[in-house]
Amino acid sequence: MGYFPAVEILQQEKLTADCFRISLICPQIAGSARPGQFLHVKINPGLEPLLRRPFSVHAVNRETGEIALLYRVVGRGTRLLAQKRKGDSLDLIGPLGRGFDLPAAGQRVALVAGGIGIAPLYFLLQTLAGAGNSPDVLLGARTAQELLLVRKVQELVNGGVLKEQLSIKKGRPGSHNGSLSTFPGRVMVATDDGSCGHRGPVTDLLAGLLAEEKVEMVYACGPAAMLKVVASLLERYGVDGEVSLEERMGCGIGACLSCVCKTRGGNRQDFSYRRVCLEGPVFKARDVVWGD
Amino acid sequence: MKKPNLAVEIAGLKLKNPVLTASGTFGFGAEYTPFLDLNRLGAVVVKSLTLKPREGNPTPRLVETPAGILNSIGLQNPGVDSFLTEHFPSLRQFATPVIVSIAGNTVEEYAAVAEKLSRAAGIAALEVNISCPNVEQGGLQFGADPAGAAEVTRAVKGATGLPVIVKLSPNVTSIAEIAWAVAEAGADALSLINTLTGMAIDVHRRRPVLGNLTGGLSGPAVRPVAVRAVWEVYRVVRVPIIGMGGIVCAADALEFILAGARAVAVGTANFLNPRATIEILEGIEHYLEENEIADINELVGAAHIF
Numbered sequence: 027m028g029y030f031p032a033v034e035i036l037q038q039e040k041l042t043a044d045c046f047r048i049s050l051i052c053p054q055i056a057g058s059a060r061p062g063q064f065l066h067v068k069i070n071p072g073l074e075p076l077l078r079r080p081f082s083v084h085a086v087n088r089e090t091g092e093i094a095l096l097y098r099v100v101g102r103g104t105r106l107l108a109q110k111r112k113g114d115s116l117d118l119i120g121p122l123g124r125g126f127d128l129p130a131a132g133q134r135v136a137l138v139a140g141g142i143g144i145a146p147l148y149f150l151l152q153t154l155a156g157a158g159n160s161p162d163v164l165l166g167a168r169t170a171q172e173l174l175l176v177r178k179v180q181e182l183v184n185g186g187v188l189k190e191q192l193s194i195k196k197g198r199p200g201s202h203n204g205s206l207s208t209f210p211g212r213v214m215v216a217t218d219d220g221s222c223g224h225r226g227p228v229t230d231l232l233a234g235l236l237a238e239e240k241v242e243m244v245y246a247c248g249p250a251a252m253l254k255v256v257a258s259l260l261e262r263y264g265v266d267g268e269v270s271l272e273e274r275m276g277c278g279i280g281a282c283l284s285c286v287c288k289t290r291g292g293n294r295q296d297f298s299y300r301r302v303c304l305e306g307p308v309f310k311a312r313d314v315v316w317g318d
Numbered sequence: 319m320k321k322p323n324l325a326v327e328i329a330g331l332k333l334k335n336p337v338l339t340a341s342g343t344f345g346f347g348a349e350y351t352p353f354l355d356l357n358r359l360g361a362v363v364v365k366s367l368t369l370k371p372r373e374g375n376p377t378p379r380l381v382e383t384p385a386g387i388l389n390s391i392g393l394q395n396p397g398v399d400s401f402l403t404e405h406f407p408s409l410r411q412f413a414t415p416v417i418v419s420i421a422g423n424t425v426e427e428y429a430a431v432a433e434k435l436s437r438a439a440g441i442a443a444l445e446v447n448i449s450c451p452n453v454e455q456g457g458l459q460f461g462a463d464p465a466g467a468a469e470v471t472r473a474v475k476g477a478t479g480l481p482v483i484v485k486l487s488p489n490v491t492s493i494a495e496i497a498w499a500v501a502e503a504g505a506d507a508l509s510l511i512n513t514l515t516g517m518a519i520d521v522h523r524r525r526p527v528l529g530n531l532t533g534g535l536s537g538p539a540v541r542p543v544a545v546r547a548v549w550e551v552y553r554v555v556r557v558p559i560i561g562m563g564g565i566v567c568a569a570d571a572l573e574f575i576l577a578g579a580r581a582v583a584v585g586t587a588n589f590l591n592p593r594a595t596i597e598i599l600e601g602i603e604h605y606l607e608e609n610e611i612a613d614i615n616e617l618v619g620a621a622h623i624f
Contacts, residue, residue, distance in 0.1 A: 029353055029592060067591060072386045073538055073566075077589055102382075119592065274380045276387070278588045279352075280344030283365075283394045284380035299373055299394060 027122060028054050035091065038108075042172055044099045045142060046116050048116075049085065052092030055121055059083045061150035062125030062270055062308040065095065066278035068106075068117035069107050073090075079103040080275045082146035082307070083121060089276035093253050096145040096174070122278055126150050126268055128157075129243045138232050138239045144174050146270050147247050149180075154183045160211035162235060166228025166248065170221035173249055176213065184211035215271020227229040228257040236263040243267065246311070254316040267311040273302040279305035288315035322606035323613040324578050326360070326597075328558045329481035330508030331415060331443055333360040334347050337571070337599040340562045340585030341366055341445060341485070342391065344535035347412070348403040352590035355413040355488060360581060364401070364409070365498060366419040366447045369427050371548035372395040375452060376529030381518050384539030386564070388516050390452045390530035393421055407437065415442030417483065419476060420474070421457070428470050429477035435454055436478040444480050446470060446505075449487030449512035459511075459590075461487040464499035471503035483560065485509035488540075488547055493564045497551040509583065510561045511544045519557055537586040538564040545577050552578025552619050555570065566594065568601020575614070 036049045055065065068080040077211030082166055084096040098106050110116070125145075129135050135154065137147045139290055144165060155160055160183055167173040181210045229252060235241050244267035246256040253269045260267040276282035286299035287306065290313050297315045300306065324335040339347075341363045347356055356362060359397025381388050396404065401418075409416055418435050422428035428446065436439050440443050448470050450457035460466040467484070474482050484500045486493055488511040497508055513534025518527040526532075527612035544563025551559060561579025566587040574582050606614060 029354055075382060076385060077382050077387060165535065214606070223427060229542075274378045274392060276380050276389070277343070277345075277349070277592075279345075279349045279592070281349040281365075282343060282380075282389070283374060283391050286374070286377060286379070 030118045037177040056086040058122035060125040063121035065120035075103040098142040140252040143248030164231045257311040335360045336581035338583040340583035343585040363417040366421040367398045381527045386539030388533035390533035400441040410440040419445040421447040429473040432474045432477040445483040451515040454596040468503035469501040475504040481506040494550045501555040507558045548577040578619040
């Protein structure tokens with residue numbers, strides 16, 4: 027972990043109406059970051075915005091020293107981040123936090139991303155693909171237009187051709203279900219309006235995979251409501267999984283106790299708070315106590 | 319020119335410089351060791367401890383507001399015993415005084431925590447938190463009126479031989495009146511200020527943002543309030559003052575010193591820049607050199623024209 031007050035921006039790309047990818051050059055982070063870890067970013071010097079914002083490491087290139095962040099504009103901080111251009115710089119602390127535990131060799135893996143939740147899972151996919159593991163990747167979004175990185179994910183999964191199910195349908199939405207072909211290396215898509223892939227939540231696709239008993243380890247990132255469903259599915263099928271959580275963060279290094287989440291275990295019977303920035307952001311799905 | 323003197327004395331405690339960390343923003347110190355040398359700080363003030371562990375408040379616990387943050391952590395801490403066995407041994411290795419912040423549900427609990435900490439060797443002073451706005455008990459119910467504040471102060475003084483610093487709340491009609499009562503009750507020093515009670519509402523959800531509904535405001539937004547508090551208290555009590563509230567640079571720290579603070583504590587700024595304390599310290603030293611001031615103590619209260 028290090029403190030890098032001026033990291034140069036190489037590129038800022040707009041991927042969808044409100045999602046951006048920013049690439050930076052920081053060999054130390056590129057060399058040491060593990061999938062699931064995050065960077066704590068001071069977007070501007072001074073008071074606007076005041077606090078740092080946490081972003082998971084989205085991709086790294088250990089040869090060139092490049093790192094990438096993927097984010098959705100959701101508030102003041104990300105709006106200001108979206109105004110950054112090539113040649114500007116960001117102030118970074120990182121890599122921080124506990125990342126994903128990598129699967130055992132030969133384990134059959136599925137990644138489940140809801141919306142911008144693909145951000146850390148893409149780095150995990152890069153790492154798995156590099157190790158010869160070709161997981162199933164389930165991508166969810168509200169609409170086809172909001173789907174992120176389908177082609178890049180497909181390339182990493184098997185270097186293959188996009189499956190028929192990924193074509194955007196002009197006709198009746200929801201007439202097509204994400205098909206469950208043979209393992210490994212499938213990319214399946216779900217959209218809320220059925221404009222691409224399965225119509226419905228991405229967790230429907232996970233339920234299908236788990237019912238087929240073809241998955242031994244699941245990694246998920248997305249909205250809390252989605253992760254809660256993922257955790258209950260994993261519990262029902264007795265499959266291990268990890269989830270990457272998000273919470274409003276202060277210091278990012280475990281000092282301020284702002285970004286806690288409820289987890290099982292610890293001193294108390296019902297729950298104990300653990301820090302998303304330090305004990306997380308990745309937790310065992312079964313350890314998290316989900317809210318309503 | 320000779321290096322200016324930065325050493326100050328607070329409640330009989332000799333500090334090598336006037337830059338401290340504000341309780342609750344610096345954990346137990348170890349969190350910041352990757353970023354700075356704790357040996358360089360005037361003192362480390364750790365997160366408030368209670369007799370028993372506390373879970374703290376529901377999330378969200380933090381929200382950014384204009385030039386500030388609202389927090390409602392709710393005194394989450396592992397309890398005094400766990401601090402002494404798990405966290406203090408490594409912190410006391412540093413050549414920097416450790417000031418331990420304490421809180422309690424009752425006057426007796428404050429005294430009990432103080433007593434336990436006094437028995438452990440190596441703690442430099444206690445900071446009595448009677449001003450946390452985020453808990454139903456052990457916060458403002460003692461700090462909001464002179465009699466309650468004095469009662470806690472007397473009880474802690476009776477339970478410890480360590481220097482006692484009392485941290486006051488700005489959420490009162492007259493902070494000077496409370497400062498006076500606390501000084502009369504035996505406080506060796508005062509910390510000014512704790513956070514201001516505040517609130518933020520999410521207009522999309524139409525609900526308060528914080529899980530605890532209200533929180534404590536800190537950061538640059540509160541600095542003028544804090545400087546005013548130090549100014550007012552400096553005029554009525556003679557005990558040394560540690561000033562805090564939105565300090566992010568050396569000029570901010572100097573405002574407090576000129577208003578009457580003998581030392582300053584850096585809080586929210588640690589989140590923006592983990593090296594803030596060191597940069598503020600270097601900035602103060604630079605200011606003294608540039609203005610040919612031999613001793614920081616010459617500036618304490620220098621803005622007052624009596």
